[in-house]
Amino acid sequence: MPEAGATARRGAGLHFSTDAATPSGQDGFEAYHDIYAMVADAVRLDEAFAVEVAAERLDGMILFDRRMRGVAHVRPPRRVLRNGFDHFTAQLVLDGALAVGTPEGERVVGPGEIALIDMSRPMETRAARARILTLSVPRGEVEAAVLEPGRLHGAVLPQERAHLLSGFLRSLLDEMPGYGAADRQRLARVITELLGLALSGAVPQLGPAPEADHAAPARDAVRMAGAAACRRRARLYIDANPAATPEAVARAVGVSRSVLYRAFEPSGGVARAIRARRLARLRSLLARPDEAGRIADLAHACGFTSESDCSRAFKAAYGLSPSEYRRLGREAHAPDVPVRQSFAGLWNDLR
Template sequence: MIETTDTTRARPNAPFGMRAPSVHAGAGPLPQFTYAAGTPDGDLPGADAFWTWRRIMAPLYDIAVHAPAYLADFQGAASWFHFDRMLLVTTDAAPHRLRRSPMTIARTAVDHCLIQRHSGAGWRGRLGTRDWSAGDGDVSVLDLTQPFDLEAEGATAGVVVPRRLLAPLLGTVDALHGVVAPGRSPQGRMLGDHLLSLSEQARQWPRRNAVVATTATVAVIAACLQPAPDHAVANLTERAPSLIAIKRHIEERLTEPDLAPETIARDCGVSRTNLYRLFEPMGGVAQYIRERRLLHCYAEIVSPAHAHRRIGDIAYDWGFPDETVFSRAFRRCFGLSPREARAARRDGGPAPLRGSRRGTADALELDTPDLWLRALGGR
């Protein structure tokens, strides 16, 4: 079952970078998108329920089940609410695996954080190279510009907030990826209760007060995550200014062919040992530089604005002088060649929902979360 109250529509599989329909404050309830399948309230059997769930959550994660046998019994429900400058997302689904890979990061091209309260078994897995978990009652922070590979079970109530809204109050947003505020801590309880209350009131919340709710939520997030709720968060915050400054330095110089750990350490005034330590959770500084360059290459290769340019020229501009080496690195990172990525976007992007015809109402509505998520970046 799919319900949406947002009457604005755009064609499905919109080109990379296309702005979603604007959602203006006004009378009436918040724009909302609700989906339930494989449940008593749903209207799809298990396998179809899973593929629909996968499509709806694709703006946030790539989703899989542990084995094909799990498809028959899959159940999932999700609700998205548009608060003008943030999104509220509630989910409750059977056990599944979710990944945010470099390809997903490049495809969605958003700079947001997901802050959510977990109910039930929770989430566990890997954030980059480190083990991670968030259990019943905990509140977690995931940076949607960073990769992760997790097992999920139970319900969540969370908000997607653009980094630029959090930065003025927190300052150290980069350091918050993977932070968990325990449900037993005062900060965890306060933030968790706020997210639950927000999800309970969202259906009745007046659209004209959406920005007020966003401002209050960002303030509560900042109050509960700074000062840090535990020693692990404190350690992250302590080293964050250096990491943020170094990442900014790297981003500004990604097109320079001589960008290397030695020059970064010299320009930023840190030792190579400390530089390697800071980037160890991301696979190392050289790996971080390569992935950032590849993400920019991916964005330009699939962008209609760069469709006239040779792939080799794009690669060269982003620090890959050898097109063969670049193609191998691109395939390792994204699972397809640069030419295949360009062809897929030219042919209309990701395949439509199985069982749906491109352009049908259901397929159109299933793109709503993706359009909303991208639109946050322009506000």
């Protein structure tokens, strides 16, 4: 693996390599274990262990390019409950092989195939030697693309279904640093469409086949499409009106409260969605080095009525108080920012 300082940045992204010394003096595995601690338990499989990771933000998605030798990543139930991740990952194997284990079983994923992982459920991956492109995708994007997202955990898309998405992701690797925020939003929309195309009709049958009901697929398609449209309209309204209540959202979207609640039920409910958008908005403001407003004023602008409630919710979501997050965000613009904090900022956006 090429050497490239453990805290180096590539364009707008981040980079970590166990080949480079860390400022804290940790060895490569200790440094990587700390970086990944927010997501999973990293396990060294043998003395050949080595990891190199580059990460780029794509609007609400994150694209990781990972070269791995002799490492496993484990998310047991206790960690799933503790860290609150609710997104999906698409693991595209470029080289080598990735073993993916879930409560339903284990699959070995080869080059050109994509493994799908629901981060709200336990899992384990192992790589003796592999290069993996990992795309972290908000749950809402997946729910809008497939009828039964609950059945995707551990599913593997074969090359013939994955080739358009995998080809596009490969093409982004060297081009990403040249794109600004607006262009990355467009790229994220393309990825969403290609992911939806790859997932269409791809949900595996993990249990015994149910008795035939030829009308059920059509009913499910209408129901899921309606719920996805409802969520999209609701999120647009929430982003424009951060102080909105569930009742106000239902009125603005033009549905009953029960319909709105059912649409958001798979991702934890509409109140949770509103709070998550408020917290994400506040986090974005606190990370801006040119934002000097008082935290109480920023919290109010983001829809919170109580600074103390906001602070508790923020710490529960991100592990830091708003003032601590602001301080770390400003330090992140220094060239010697600890890579652990930088990657934590990316992963926090997925919660």
